[in-house]
Amino acid sequence: MPSQEIDREQGGQPPTESALVERARQGDLAAFSELVSRYERKIYRMARNITQNDEDAEDILQDSFLKAFEHLDSFQGQSKFYTWLVRIAVNESLMRLRKRKSDRTVSLDENIETDEEPIVREIAVWDDNPELRYTQAEMREILDKAIAGLKPIFRAVFVLRDVEELSTEETAETLGLSVAAVKSRLLRARLQLREKLTRIFKRKGDQILGYV
Numbered sequence: 475m476p477s478q479e480i481d482r483e484q485g486g487q488p489p490t491e492s493a494l495v496e497r498a499r500q501g502d503l504a505a506f507s508e509l510v511s512r513y514e515r516k517i518y519r520m521a522r523n524i525t526q527n528d529e530d531a532e533d534i535l536q537d538s539f540l541k542a543f544e545h546l547d548s549f550q551g552q553s554k555f556y557t558w559l560v561r562i563a564v565n566e567s568l569m570r571l572r573k574r575k576s577d578r579t580v581s582l583d584e585n586i587e588t589d590e591e592p593i594v595r596e597i598a599v600w601d602d603n604p605e606l607r608y609t610q611a612e613m614r615e616i617l618d619k620a621i622a623g624l625k626p627i628f629r630a631v632f633v634l635r636d637v638e639e640l641s642t643e644e645t646a647e648t649l650g651l652s653v654a655a656v657k658s659r660l661l662r663a664r665l666q667l668r669e670k671l672t673r674i675f676k677r678k679g680d681q682i683l684g685y686v
Contacts (some may be wrong), residue, residue, distance in 0.1 A: 489505075489508070491509070491512075491554065491555050491556065492551070492555070493505075494506070494508055494509050494555075495509070495546070495549065495551070495555050498543075498546060499546055499547065506543060506546075509555065510539055513556055513559060514535060514539070516556075516638065517534075517535050517538055517539075517559065517560070517563050518531050518532070518534075518535045519531075519637075519638075520560065520563060520564075520567075520633055520634070520637070520638055521534040521535060521538075521563055521566070521567050523618075523621060523629075523633040523637055524564070524567040524568070524571070524626070524629055524630055524633055525567050525570055525571060526618065526621070526622040530567075530570050533570070534563055534566045534567055534570060535563075537566050538559060538562045538563040538566055539559075541562050541566075542558070542559050542562055553647055557644060557647060557648050560634070560638075560640075560648045561648045561649070561650070564630055564634070564648065564649060567630070568626055568630065571626050616671070616674055617671075620667050620670040620671055620674070621633070621667070623666075623670055624663055624666060624667065627659060628659050628662055628663035628666065629663070630649060631645060631649065631651075631656055631659040631660050631663060632659075632660060632663035632664070632667070634648060634649070635656070635660050636660070636664075642656050642657060642660075645660075
């Protein structure tokens with residue numbers, strides 16, 4: 475894409491997202507390149523968190539922006555461009571997961587009842603035990619593995635809501651779900667993660683105590 479500099483708006487402020495989208499619609503590749511620069515890291519991180527695979531995330535990043543560019547005329551502007559782009563990337567991520575024979579997925583369109591049966595979980599209290607402190611890299615690895623263990627229908631909601639910090643309403647709009655469904659899936663995801671992490675920390679604690 476051209477490297478020409480994007481013109482600033484009056485007052486020296488960078489152009490708004492809507493202004494860039496409009497210019498991109500008119501064939502301004504530099505404007506679309508600016509949109510790529512603004513969002514490529516977020517899209518890659520989101521795809522990486524959903525697929526748990528670097529190569530898949532790279533492919534999804536490229537495919538998502540290409541599809542957005544090809545279908546820019548169909549973008550109605552009723553939501554943010556970023557929200558629309560995220561939905562494309564999420565769909566690409568889930569399609570990628572469906573191709574993995576070992577990962578049996580469920581469509582995001584499948585309804586999940588919000589009035590679910592009580593979920594009984596054995597949640598340990600995470601005390602600040604000096605013997606169980608981990609480096610940031612170790613914690614990142616542990617969390618990544620726990621997230622990877624979630625079903626994609628829960629993983630997508632958790633990543634958008636708790637990792638990318640979209641609002642509940644934005645997450646619902648992005649995934650084409652009701653707010654109630656997002657809240658339900660997010661609760662399930664958080665409980666499952668809490669249980670997984672509790673087991674991991676308990677197991678590591680037992681290993682440490684075994685050496686004492």
